[in-house]
Every structure is written in structure tokens, then in C-alpha cells.
Amino acid sequence: MALYVHKYGGTSVGTVERIKHVADNVIQARQRGEDVVVVVSAMSGETNRLVALAHEAQERPNIREMDVLLSTGEQVTIALLSMALQQKGCEARSYTGAQVRILTDRAHTKARIEDIDTERMRADLAQGRVVVVAGFQGVTADGDITTLGRGGSDTTAVALAAALKADECLIYTDVDGVYTTDPRIEPKARRLERITFEEMLEMASQGSKVLQIRSVEFAGKYNVPLRVLSSFKEGSGTLISYEEASGVEKPLISGIAFNRDEAKLTILGVPDRPGIAYKILGPIAQANIEVDMIVQNVGEDGSTDFTFTVHRNEYKRALEILQNICADLGAREAAGDTAIVKVSLVGVGMRSHAGIAAQMFEALAGEGINIQMISTSEIKISVVLNEKYLELAVRSLHEAFHLDQAAAAA
Amino acid sequence: MALYVHKYGGTSVGTVERIKHVADNVIQARQRGEDVVVVVSAMSGETNRLVALAHEAQERPNIREMDVLLSTGEQVTIALLSMALQQKGCEARSYTGAQVRILTDRAHTKARIEDIDTERMRADLAQGRVVVVAGFQGVTADGDITTLGRGGSDTTAVALAAALKADECLIYTDVDGVYTTDPRIEPKARRLERITFEEMLEMASQGSKVLQIRSVEFAGKYNVPLRVLSSFKEGSGTLISYEEASGVEKPLISGIAFNRDEAKLTILGVPDRPGIAYKILGPIAQANIEVDMIVQNVGEDGSTDFTFTVHRNEYKRALEILQNICADLGAREAAGDTAIVKVSLVGVGMRSHAGIAAQMFEALAGEGINIQMISTSEIKISVVLNEKYLELAVRSLHEAFHLDQAAAAA
Numbered sequence: 001m002a003l004y005v006h007k008y009g010g011t012s013v014g015t016v017e018r019i020k021h022v023a024d025n026v027i028q029a030r031q032r033g034e035d036v037v038v039v040v041s042a043m044s045g046e047t048n049r050l051v052a053l054a055h056e057a058q059e060r061p062n063i064r065e066m067d068v069l070l071s072t073g074e075q076v077t078i079a080l081l082s083m084a085l086q087q088k089g090c091e092a093r094s095y096t097g098a099q100v101r102i103l104t105d106r107a108h109t110k111a112r113i114e115d116i117d118t119e120r121m122r123a124d125l126a127q128g129r130v131v132v133v134a135g136f137q138g139v140t141a142d143g144d145i146t147t148l149g150r151g152g153s154d155t156t157a158v159a160l161a162a163a164l165k166a167d168e169c170l171i172y173t174d175v176d177g178v179y180t181t182d183p184r185i186e187p188k189a190r191r192l193e194r195i196t197f198e199e200m201l202e203m204a205s206q207g208s209k210v211l212q213i214r215s216v217e218f219a220g221k222y223n224v225p226l227r228v229l230s231s232f233k234e235g236s237g238t239l240i241s242y243e244e245a246s247g248v249e250k251p252l253i254s255g256i257a258f259n260r261d262e263a264k265l266t267i268l269g270v271p272d273r274p275g276i277a278y279k280i281l282g283p284i285a286q287a288n289i290e291v292d293m294i295v296q297n298v299g300e301d302g303s304t305d306f307t308f309t310v311h312r313n314e315y316k317r318a319l320e321i322l323q324n325i326c327a328d329l330g331a332r333e334a335a336g337d338t339a340i341v342k343v344s345l346v347g348v349g350m351r352s353h354a355g356i357a358a359q360m361f362e363a364l365a366g367e368g369i370n371i372q373m374i375s376t377s378e379i380k381i382s383v384v385l386n387e388k389y390l391e392l393a394v395r396s397l398h399e400a401f402h403l404d405q406a407a408a409a410a
Numbered sequence: 411m412a413l414y415v416h417k418y419g420g421t422s423v424g425t426v427e428r429i430k431h432v433a434d435n436v437i438q439a440r441q442r443g444e445d446v447v448v449v450v451s452a453m454s455g456e457t458n459r460l461v462a463l464a465h466e467a468q469e470r471p472n473i474r475e476m477d478v479l480l481s482t483g484e485q486v487t488i489a490l491l492s493m494a495l496q497q498k499g500c501e502a503r504s505y506t507g508a509q510v511r512i513l514t515d516r517a518h519t520k521a522r523i524e525d526i527d528t529e530r531m532r533a534d535l536a537q538g539r540v541v542v543v544a545g546f547q548g549v550t551a552d553g554d555i556t557t558l559g560r561g562g563s564d565t566t567a568v569a570l571a572a573a574l575k576a577d578e579c580l581i582y583t584d585v586d587g588v589y590t591t592d593p594r595i596e597p598k599a600r601r602l603e604r605i606t607f608e609e610m611l612e613m614a615s616q617g618s619k620v621l622q623i624r625s626v627e628f629a630g631k632y633n634v635p636l637r638v639l640s641s642f643k644e645g646s647g648t649l650i651s652y653e654e655a656s657g658v659e660k661p662l663i664s665g666i667a668f669n670r671d672e673a674k675l676t677i678l679g680v681p682d683r684p685g686i687a688y689k690i691l692g693p694i695a696q697a698n699i700e701v702d703m704i705v706q707n708v709g710e711d712g713s714t715d716f717t718f719t720v721h722r723n724e725y726k727r728a729l730e731i732l733q734n735i736c737a738d739l740g741a742r743e744a745a746g747d748t749a750i751v752k753v754s755l756v757g758v759g760m761r762s763h764a765g766i767a768a769q770m771f772e773a774l775a776g777e778g779i780n781i782q783m784i785s786t787s788e789i790k791i792s793v794v795l796n797e798k799y800l801e802l803a804v805r806s807l808h809e810a811f812h813l814d815q816a817a818a819a820a
Contacts, residue, residue: 016466050486056426058493065496068504069489072482076460079479083468086475094478098508099553143509 003035003125003166007135007157010044011174012231013077016084022231023084025172026130030090035125037164039135039157040081042073063108067137067147071097074134074153082132092130095120097137097145102156104138104146111138111146113155116163133160151212158215162222169219169226170237171211176230177238178203178210180403181256185394188404192254194239199254200226202346202380216240244348252349252356253401256394259342262292263315264372264384265308267322269332272304279329280306283321289314293342293375293382303332307373309384312338340372341390344382345397357381363400367392413445413535413576417545417567420454421584422641423487426494432641433494435582436540440500445535447574449545449567450491452483473518477547477557481507484544484563492542502540505530507547507555512566514548514556521548521556523565526573543570561622568625572632579629579636580647581621586640587648588613588620590813591666595804598814602664604649609664610636612756612790626650654758662759662766663811666804669752672702673725674782674794675718677732679742682714689739690716693731699724703752703785703792713742717783719794722748750782751800754792755807767791773810777802 006026013019022038029036050069054061061069078094085092100121104111121131135153138146148155154171161169177191178200195203197220204213210228219226219240229237270276277296284291294308310318315338322334350356357374360381364371369392373384385393398404416436423429432448439446460479464471471479488504495502510531514521531541545563548556558565564581571579586601588610593599605613607630614623620638629636629650639647680686687706694701704718720728725748732744760766767784770791774781779802783794795803808814 016463019467053426053486053490054493057429057490058497061493062496065489065492065504068492068506069486072485075482075485076463076479079475080463080467082475082478083464083471086472087468094475096478096555099555145506145509 001033001035003037003164004029005037005039005157005161005164005166005169006172007039007153007170008041008172008231009153009174010041010047012172013040013042013081014044016080018231019077019080020084020088022081022172023088023090025231026085027088027090030130037121037125037131037133037160037166038081039133039153039160040074040077041135041153042070043077046073046076064144067108067111067145070147071134071137071145074136078132078134085130085132090130091128092132093124094132094134096134097156098139098143100133100160102138102159104140104148106140106142106144106146108144108146110149111140113138113148113159116159118163121160121164151215154212154215155218158219158222158224158226161224162218166224168239169224171215171226171228172231173210173228174230174232175210175228176233176235177228178240179255181394181398182258185258185391186256186398188398190404191235192238193236194241194243195254196242196244196348197240198379199346199348200240202344202377203255203257211240251347251403252353253345253347253403254349255346255403256397257344257346258390258394259344260387260390261312262309262340262342262384263312263318263336263338264340265310265315265318265322265334265336267306267326267329267331267334269303270306271330272298272302276304276329277306280322280325281308283325284308284310284318287317287321289318289321293373293384295373295375309340309342309373339387340384341387341393342382342384343390343393343397344380345401346380348379350381351378359400360397363396364393367396369393369396411443411445413447413574414439415447415449415567415571415574415576415579416582417449417563417580418451418582418641419563419584420451420457422582423450423452423491424454426490428641429487429490430494430497432491432582433498433500435641436495437498437500440540447531447535447541447543447570447576448491449543449563449570450484450487451545451563452480453487456483456486474554477518477555480557481544481547481555484546488542488544495540495542500540501538502542503534504542504544506544507566508549508553510543510570512548512569514550514558516550516552516554516556518554518556520559521550523548523558523569526569528573531570531574561625564622564625565628568629568632568634568636571634572628576634578649579634581625581636581638582641583620583638584640584642585620585638586643586645587638588650589665591804591808592668595668595801596666596808598808600814601645602648603646604651604653605664606652606654606758607650608789609756609758610650612754612787613665613667621650661757662763663755663757663813664759665756665813666807667754667756668800668804669754670797670800671722672719672750672752672794673722673728673746673748674750675720675725675728675732675744675746677716677736677739677741677744679713680716681740682708682712686714686739687716690732690735691718693735694718694720694728697727697731699728699731703783703794705783705785719750719752719783749797750794751797751803752792752794753800753803753807754790755811756790758789760791761788769810770807773806774803777806779803779806 101117226240511527636650
């Protein structure tokens, strides 16, 4: 019998009415003859309510107790969904993370799953029951409640699908799939039938927030086919797997991602000596600031400009650090800019196809858009632009690579 | 080191502000050098909110899932109280019923405690931590979450106190102790310094709803001294134990209880034959209606009147049953009255002292109050009156037995 893990996020279970709608969806799957394990998040708003209570009780809430508190959110949902299923005549049984025994390490609020006991779930499935599991939570070997951190319910779903060797892990959400780019920026954006894990990781990390990066990594690692689809409307969504689209359908470019959360920092006129990159980035790393793109230009006078990007929230701290080390380095000055955006072309097709970068730069030049930084990988080309060009850049690239057409060809 | 179990009900933990106040109270106990285990209920209103959600999801909510749902209420409170304690510099750790391992039977929504594992609690106490335990909940041998039913948090507190051999179990509530009678009816009602388990059972079952009967029975069975006191104001409350007040302080009567929830049923002109009581009460019992007082008067003509009381909610059903069996019994008619009240004098002192009943009837007669039924036990005398006399009866008895004076003597 085919086994599917369904995951429904907070919006999909935000009211009892919506939970009943989820129950209908699960029952349809049962009627198709599928075994179903359902993973649910807390009802939307509930986690925020609990976090607010915690901060009222303790300035910096203890993380062990935070997990005890937050895990109640999903526990409420599993009970209500099981009731809604039973109301409609579908046998169902709920399990908290501790009850399944989703064993994690002790890293409260960001625990990692170490093992999953599938025995009780398999017994229930064999009895014809739907199994409803609380997402986002687990338990340590000592019996302490843990949570998995942001997007943890997706991770729970993928981990259960891997442990149960499910056919697919269906992530029901408020969008109906992964798009070539954000439809709010390019109305011609098209839903992708399929995308590879690698591409999805690039799309997600670049700002297409459909799925949490960690769950995509997890799915890739355990080769669990993921499908993103809408809880609110019919459709086959987007399948994320190792298989590329094949034949004439095979696109060079799958999509365009962008990220508005970064800021650019430059240290100008650094004497070009070995070890200079370390001297600059060492203090940044020590301050626990994550660096994304790094570009170094060799100047003509033996000095160089060194540029990198960080999250916008870290911009001020990073700039202060650079200003402090300027003199030591013999650099001219440190400067920066928060009014930037990163735009990336993503596609496994570009691996075997030269000229994509040139075509990208040509499209941007054609619109008079100045490129501030460039960074490339096997399946991605990213450029940093002035943020005022975001929409124009995305739309022109979408058109240049014919992403609005199903069987895109460059 | 002295060990106390504290229990705080829903009103006492109704807001984070109140939870902080509970934390202060616990910290004061720590500063007196006491070890403390705290049992808490769900924040007031929370259980009702969850029950409403359940009924939205399922007409008659599945009881296993109901327990999964309701147990989240206390889980929220234990996390918040632990945080509030830590915020004030007091080490604390929370446990759900399942985490302590409060083992119960499988009777969901009204489970009974079978065993309590004290190991983790003792280890925490030894480390100088306050242990915060979720009331009202436990876990079956299979790992299913159970709840203990009405007043379950009191039961948890008493059971923990018994298992840990605590010195006292302190029940913090919104009243500051057990009173000679309801102060809303008799403003001269006086707080009792102490009362025995037996008396408390009579007071509770008669309508003084300070403590749940089950937890008092439990405390009596395991000889756990209970103390009822206010979360909101200072005071030593009322100690409930096996010891009677002694010496000149020893009162004949501890208090006056009353119950407005009963209704009276009478079957008139029943031929007085053996087995008649069974023929009347058999069908009532079969209908699962609980009977409280029973009185049978032998008439002069070989027929008898048979009267008993039931909960008012059962009155209509009980009357229908009686009307149906009237003919079979050869009885004249079945009648009833819901406008009654039961008033009881309670006191272990009356065991060894005759004349209390006479004194009671004299006081009532003095006010022209007609007595409809009388029932007595070793430590209690109950009368049924027209409900319009409730206040008058309570006040005149309170005065007749000098209950407003600390060292009451008849």
C-alpha cells in the first residue's frame, strides 16, 4: 500500500474550520487507498501567543522550559485533527513527539533528530488508522521535551517519511508550488512541475521561502521525494527530487531567486598581501557574523578592494569591526551599503551549458542595470544590484530565459 | 529538610502576573529552608477554551484525544512558573505528568493514579531545585496521556505528597481556609484552625466546595496532612488531618454545610411489604441516578410513604420512573419537590455527646422552620427544609452552636 506523509502548516490548521478541511483532504487520500501519516504545526498565532507569555514570565526564557511551553501548540492541533477525522468516520490517533519517540539531541529550541521509533505508527497504519503526529518536537533520551527550531514541522515530516520509507512527503502550504520566481514581482511566474533538491536549496536559501532549507537538505540526504502543494486549492504542486526534468522539457534555468536581506561591506585600498582575507574576515567570524558573497578585486597599484555581504541586521556591527581594523591593515577606509539586493539564476541545466552568465549580464545591461558583485557556482549565478533594480532585473531575466514557457529553451 | 507540596489552582495562575506572585510565595518557602514541589492547574479559562475547540471538532470528543488536548493547559503553566522562578533567581524544573511518570489506569478523562516515580523529583530537590509538576494529568503504561477528572490537580498534589512523604500538602486557593459555614450566608462564619478528614468530607460533600472530595479521601487514606490557604493573602489557613482539636478548644460542631442541588421525591401510600424499598430504588439505580437521603415512614393503615433525594438535574427522570412503577406497587401516587435545601451540622464532637439533634431541632423550631426529612450519621445530622429557609436556618444554627466563637462549647 502506498504510504504518504502529509504536512500541514499553521495557516492550514489556523481554525477548527480549516482543520476540518484538512481532515477532508486526508480522507480523500484514504479513499484513494493511501496510508497516511499527518504532521501538523501549531494553529497560526498560537506560537506567538506562547512566546509572548514566556517573555512576560522571564526576560530571557529558559530554553528547556521554552520547549515545554511551545510544544503544547502542536499538541493541541493533533488532538483536534484526530477528533475532526473521527467525526467524519475516519479512525485516527494522535502522537506527540515524545510519544512517537522522535529522539533528539539536547539542543533545546534547535534540536536535531537522532532516531525515530516507527513501531506504534506502523501498528496503527496496519489497523487502518490515520496517524497524526505533532511536528516541530521531539524528546531527549532523558525524557526532556525538545523543539526543532524554525520550520521544524517540515523537518519532522521529512524525517518520518524517511523512517517509514514513505513514497512521498507532501508539504501542504498556502502556495500551490514552487515558482520560477516570486509571482508578486513577476506575474508571469510559472509553477514548476519539478525541481531538484540542489535547485530547491538554492531557491530557498536565496529567499523563496516555501520550504525550510533544513528539511530540503534532510530530504535530499535520505532521498525522500518532497511535494509542495496548496491546502486550499487542487493541484499537483511541485515535486522536489533528485530527478531532473528530462527530454525537451529540460530547462537550462529553473528559476530566479532574490534576497533583500543582505548588506554590502567594502574595505578599500588594502595592501595586497597574502593572508589579508583572513585578517579581514577573522574578526567578523569571531563576532559570529555570517558572510555570504565575497569578492576581491586586485587593484593596479598593489592595493586591493575587498567586498563581502552579510545579513542586514549585522551590518552595523560588521562595519564597526572593519573600521576598527582599518588602521592595522593599512587600508584606506571601510564603507558599506544596505540598499542592495542579490538576484540569482538557478538551474542544474547550466552545468552543461556555457554562456548563461553572458546571457544574464547582457539582459541586465540591456536595461541599464549596473552589476556591483558577481558570484557563481555550478548551478547558480548571483549578482548584487542596487535594490531599486530588483523588479526590473527579475522581470528582464524571466523574459530573457523564457521562464514563462513550460518547455523553456534558451 | 522539611518538604512541602504546594498546589495552586487555575485562578491563582490565571495570568503571568499571578504566576509571578506564586513564584514569590514559593521563594519565601525556600527562604524558610523548605523543599518545595509545586503542582499547578491550567490558567483559568484555558480548559474551557480547549473544551470548546474540541466540541467544534467533534460532537462527542474522543476521550483519548480530549486528554491529549486538555493536558496542554497545565503544561503551559508549569513552563511559565518555572521561568518566573528562574527569573527571580530560583532554580526550578518543570515536569508533565508523563515526565514525572504519574502512572494511571486507562480510564481517560477520569483516570486513577496507580503509581508515582519519585526519582527525578528527589534528584532535583537534592540539587536545591524547586520541582514544578503539571496537575490533573498522568500517563498509562502504554504512554497514552490521561487526565484525572474534576479537581484532578488537588489529587495530583496529595498523591505526590504521599509518594514523597511530604510534611504537608498546601492547597492554595481563592479562599483562606475552611469556614464554619459559607460566609456569604452567615457573615459571622469563622475560619477553622483545623478540621478532621471525616468532617471535611462531610463539609465538602454537603456543598462547601473548597476541596474536591476525592483528594480529601486520598489524603485521609495516605495520612497526608492537608492545609487549605489563600494564594492572595497571608494566613495559616485550615489544617485537615486525623487529629481533632483538643482540650477546651475541642468543639462539638465544626461547621454547617448545605446543599441546594437536591430535589425530593415521594411515593405515597405504598403497601408496607418487605422488599418495597428495593422495588422503588432498583429502577432508579438502573437508570444510573444517584440517591442521597432516604426516609421511610410507617403509616397507620399498613401503607407507608417513601421519600428520597436526588440531584436536581435527575429530578424529572426520577419522577417519570416513579410514576411508571406506581401502579405495579399498588401505591397511591408519586410526587416531588425541587424547592428544597439540605442543611447539615458536622462535627466529630457529636460522637460522644447526646442531645445535639434535639438542640438542632429546637433551634429550627424556634424560628418556625418545618423539617421535611431527617438523616443522621456518627458525625453529621442533616435536615431537608423548604429552600426559602436556607439562610435563616444556617444563621440560627450558627448562633445556637456558638460557631462564631473560637473555643465553641455547647
